[in-house]
Amino acid sequence: xxxxxxxxxxxxxxxxxxxxxxxxxxxxxxxxxxxxxxxxxxxxxxxxxxxxxxxxxxxxxxxxxxxxxxxxxxxxxxxxxxxxxxxxxxxxxxxxxxxxxxxxxxxxxxxxxxxxxxxxxxxxxxxxxxxxxxxxxxxxxxxxxxxxxxxxxxxxxxxxxxxxxxxxxxxxxxxxxxxxxxxxxxxxxxxxxxxxxxxxxxxxxxxxxxxxxxxxxxxxxxxxxxxxxxxxxxxxxxxxxxxxxxxxxxxxxxxxxxxxxxxxxxxxxxxxxxxxxxxxxxxxxxxxxxxxxxxxxxxxxxxxxxxxxxxxxxxxxxxxxxxxxxxxxxxxxxxxxxxxxxxxxxxxxxxxxxxxxxxxxxxxxxxxxxxxxxxxxxxxxxxxxxxxxxxxxxxxxxxxxxxxxxxxxxxxxxxxxxxxxxxxxxxxxxxxxxxxxxxxxxxxxxxxxxxxxxxxxxxxxxxxxxxxxxxxxxxxxxxxxxxxxxxxxxxxxxxxxxxxxxxxxxxxxxxxxxxxxxxxxxxxxxxxxxx
Numbered sequence: 001x002x003x004x005x006x007x008x009x010x011x012x013x014x015x016x017x018x019x020x021x022x023x024x025x026x027x028x029x030x031x032x033x034x035x036x037x038x039x040x041x042x043x044x045x046x047x048x049x050x051x052x053x054x055x056x057x058x059x060x061x062x063x064x065x066x067x068x069x070x071x072x073x074x075x076x077x078x079x080x081x082x083x084x085x086x087x088x089x090x091x092x093x094x095x096x097x098x099x100x101x102x103x104x105x106x107x108x109x110x111x112x113x114x115x116x117x118x119x120x121x122x123x124x125x126x127x128x129x130x131x132x133x134x135x136x137x138x139x140x141x142x143x144x145x146x147x148x149x150x151x152x153x154x155x156x157x158x159x160x161x162x163x164x165x166x167x168x169x170x171x172x173x174x175x176x177x178x179x180x181x182x183x184x185x186x187x188x189x190x191x192x193x194x195x196x197x198x199x200x201x202x203x204x205x206x207x208x209x210x211x212x213x214x215x216x217x218x219x220x221x222x223x224x225x226x227x228x229x230x231x232x233x234x235x236x237x238x239x240x241x242x243x244x245x246x247x248x249x250x251x252x253x254x255x256x257x258x259x260x261x262x263x264x265x266x267x268x269x270x271x272x273x274x275x276x277x278x279x280x281x282x283x284x285x286x287x288x289x290x291x292x293x294x295x296x297x298x299x300x301x302x303x304x305x306x307x308x309x310x311x312x313x314x315x316x317x318x319x320x321x322x323x324x325x326x327x328x329x330x331x332x333x334x335x336x337x338x339x340x341x342x343x344x345x346x347x348x349x350x351x352x353x354x355x356x357x358x359x360x361x362x363x364x365x366x367x368x369x370x371x372x373x374x375x376x377x378x379x380x381x382x383x384x385x386x387x388x389x390x391x392x393x394x395x396x397x398x399x400x401x402x403x404x405x406x407x408x409x410x411x412x413x414x415x416x417x418x419x420x421x422x423x424x425x426x427x428x429x430x431x432x433x434x435x436x437x438x439x440x441x442x443x444x445x446x447x448x449x450x451x452x453x454x455x456x457x458x459x460x461x462x463x464x465x466x467x468x469x470x471x472x473x474x475x476x477x478x479x480x481x482x483x484x485x486x487x488x489x490x491x492x493x494x495x496x497x498x499x500x501x502x503x504x505x506x507x508x509x510x511x512x513x514x515x516x517x518x519x520x521x522x523x524x525x526x527x528x529x530x531x
Contacts, residue, residue, distance in 0.1 A: 001215040001306035001314055003229040010291065010301045013236035014229065017325055021232065022222045030320055031220035038329040052227070052317050054213045055185065058192055059206060062199050065161055065180050069128040069200060072158035081123040083108060084197040085141045087133040088451040089267070092260040093189040093312065094197050099255035100308055101203035109448045111137040111491040113477045115399040120148055128200060132163035132184065132193035134170045136343065136490055137447060140479045146177070147480045163193045189260065189312035211309030219317050226306070227314045231321025233302050234265075237291040238276050238326060243461070244290045244391070244440050245278040252296040254308050261315055263452030268319045268330035270456025276322060277391060277456060279440045281430065287438065289389055335458035335501065336451055342497035347485065352492055355499075355511070361527070363519040368510035375527035378510065379433060382465055383531070385508055386439045390463030393453070394433070396426045397446040397470045397495040398517065403427075426469055426521050432528035447494045458501050466502055466509035469524070470495045471517040 005011035021027065029037055033051030073080045083106045084094050091109040098105040106119050131142045142160070149156040162174035165184045174181045182192045190212055199205045219227045234245065245265065247258035262278040269275040284292045284299070294300030295311070306314065323330035346352055355367040361375045372378035386392050403425035430443035444453050446468075457464055473488030495511070502509045514520025 001218070001226045001310040002304075003226045003233070003314075004303040004305075005229075005233065005301070006294075006298065006303055007301035009240075010233055010237060013240050014232035017236040017239070018228055018232035021228065021321065021324075026321070026324065027222055027225055027228050028220040030317065030324075037324060038331075051186075052216060052219050052313060054209050054216050054313070055190060056209055056213070058185075058195060059209070061182060062192065062196050062205065065182060065196065066200050068180065069159065069161060072155075073126050073128055079202060080128040080200060081126045082106065082197050082201045083119060083127055083129045083145070084193075085109070085129060085131045085133050085138050085145075086193055086197075087135050087138060087448075089187075089189065089260060089263045090132055090191070090193040091448060092256060092263055094194040096254065096256035096260050096308065097194060097198040097203050097205070097208065098201050100253070101198070101201075103198075103202040105197060105201045108141045109133065109137065110400070110445070111140060111447065111487045111494065112397070112399045113473050113475065113487040113491070115401055116141060116144065116487055117475070117477055118401070120144060124148055124152055125154070127159065129160045130163060130193075130197040130200070131160060131170060131174070131179075134164065134168050135340065135447075136494070138170070140482070140485070140487060140490060142173075143480045143482070144477065161196065163191075163196060188316055190309070208309040211307040212313045213309075215306065215310040215313055219313070226304075227317030228321060230302070230304060230314060231318035231325075233293075234276060234291070234318060235322035235325030238269075238274075238322065242289050242291045243276050244287070245276050246282055246284050246290055246292045246300075246440075247278055247280055247295065248284065248292055248297055248299045249295040250297055250299065254295065254311065257295055257308070257311060260312075263449075264315060265319050265322070266453040266456035266460075267333060267336070267451060268323050269326055269328060270453075270458075270460035271328050271332060271334065272459065273461055274326045274328055275456045275460030276326075277440065277442070277453075277460065279391075279442055281443075282434060282440060285438055290440070333451075333455055335455050339450055339454065339458070339494075339497050339501045342500055343490075343494045346493040346497055347490065352489065352496060354492075354496070354513075362523045363514060363516040364523055365513040365515060366510060367513065369508075370510055375512075375524065376530050379436075379528055379531045382467055382508075382510065383433065383437045385465050386437065387463050388439075389461075390465065391440040391442060392433060392437065392465050392467065393442045393444065393457055394426075394430050394467045395444045395446050395449060395469070395498070397468070397491050398426055398514075400427075400445040400448075402517070424518070424521060426524070429469075429524055429528055432525060433531070436528075436531050446491075446498060450494070450498060454498065457507070458505055462506065464507060466507055468495060468499055468509060468511045469514065470511060471514040471520065474517075
C-alpha cells in the first residue's frame with residue numbers, strides 16, 4: 001500500500017502537518033484507538049475512534065452463519081440470493097467488495113417502492129437477508145421480507161440474520177424472532193455488516209482481511225505510514241483551502257471505492273462549519289479549492305495504490321487524521337440523527353406538508369423560492385447562486401436502479417444501451433449541470449446519502465446550493481405492522497425532513513416533484529441540456 005504526492009504544494013502542506021502530528025504521538029495513539037485525541041469522554045465506536053485492527057476472529061463466525069443460511073435455502077445448490085439491508089458506509093463498502101469480486105449482491109438502503117418491490121420478487125425461494133440497519137427504511141424492508149417468507153411457507157428464522165449490537169432495537173427484534181445475531185462490533189468497512197453479505201455472495205473475504213493485515217502494522221509508524229501520509233494530504237490541503245476532494249478511479253481494478261470514500265469522508269468531517277467534500281464522477285478542473293486523488297492512477301495530485309482491504313483500512317485511518325486536523329470528532333453525527341427525528345415526526349401527521357407550489361413545467365412540479373418561469377430558468381438560477389467556493393448538490397429520492405429498466409431497441413449494441421440508460425437516469429443530471437459551471441456538482445440517492453454527504457450538507461461549510469428530486473408513487477407498498485405507513489409515504493417524509501433540515505439552516509434548496517417519474521426524468525434532462 002503506497003501513497004505518492006504528485007504535486008509539490010500538496011507534499012509541502014502534508015509534510016508540515018504530519019510533523020506536528022508525529023510530535024504529538026498521534027500515529028500510534030490513533031492506531032490504538034485512543035479516543036482522548038478528540039475528547040476525554042469519547043467512546044470511539046465508529047471509524048474515527050476505534051482501534052485500527054483486522055477482525056480476523058470474525059471469519060469463524062461468518063463461516064458458521066453462512067453455512068447455516070446456505071443449507072437452509074439451497075442444499076447443494078448454486079448459492080443464495082443475498083439481500084443486504086444496510087445504511088451508512090456499510091452499503092457502499094459491501095457493494096465495492098462484491099462488485100470488485102464480480103459476485104451478485106442486492107443492497108436495500110431505500111424506501112423506494114419500485115426498488116424494494118423488484119428486490120422482493122427476485123428469487124424469494126433462494127433469498128437470505130442480512131439485516132444491518134436500525135433505521136426506518138431498514139425496519140420496513142425487514143418487515144416486508146418477513147411477510148414474504150411467511151406467505152410463501154418459508155421459515156424466516158432460517159433465512160434472516162441480524163448484524164446488531166446487544167440492546168439495539170434490531171437485536172431485540174431478532175432475538176424475539178429467533179434469528180441468528182452477529183455483533184456489529186466497532187463498525188468500519190471490515191465489519192460483519194459488510195463481510196457477512198460479501199461472504200454469502202461468494203467474495204473471498206479472507207483475502208480481503210489478508211490485504212488489510214499487511215498494512216495494519218504500518219499505521220502506528222511515524223514514517224512509512226500510508227494512513228498518515230494520506231490523512232496529512234487531505235487535512236493539510238483542506239486547511240489550505242483545498243477542501244473539494246475529486247476522486248479519480250479510471251482504470252482502477254477496484255469497483256465502487258469512490259462511493260464509499262465519499263460516505264466515509266463527508267460523515268466524518270462535515271460538521272461545525274468545516275469539512276472535506278468528495279466529488280465522485282467529475283472531471284478535474286483547474287480550481288484553487290480542489291485536490292485530486294487518483295486511486296491506482298496517475299490522474300491526480302495524490303496517488304493511492306493498494307488492494308481493496310488495504311484501501312479500506314488506510315482511508316479510515318486517513319479520514320480520522322484529517323478530522324483531527326480540522327478539529328472535529330469523526331464519530332459525531334448530529335445532523336444525521338436530527339433528520340431521522342424530523343422524518344419520524346412528519347409521519348405522525350395526517351398529511352405530509354409538501355409546501356407551496358412555485359411552478360409546473362410539464363410533468364415536473366417545482367417547490368421552493370424561485371423567480372424562474374420554467375426548468376431551464378431554474379437550473380440557470382441555481383447554478384448562478386453557487387458561491388465562488390461552493391458547490392451544487394443534486395439529491396434524488398427515487399429508484400436508483402430504474403434506469404436499467406429503460407426500453408432499448410431490439411438489436412441495440414452496448415453503446416446504444418448505455419446511452420439509453422444514461423438518458424433514463426436522474427444521476428445524468430449531475431453531469432449535464434456540471435458542464436455548465438466551473439463549480440463542483442455532486443449527486444446523492446436518498447436516503448442513502450443522508451448518512452454520509454447529508455451530514456456534510458447540513459453541518460459543513462455553508463456554501464452549498466441544493467436541488468432535491470422526488471417522484472409520485474404509482475403503486476405503493478404497505479409496511480406490515482406499521483399502521484398508515486407505506487414505503488412511498490416514508491420516502492417522501494424522509495425527503496421533506498431532509499429539505500426542512502436544510503432550510504432551517506439557511507441553505508438554499510428547491511424540490512422538483514415528478515408527477516410521472518419516467519417522463520419527468522426525461523423532461524429534466526432535456527431542460528438541463530438547454531441551459
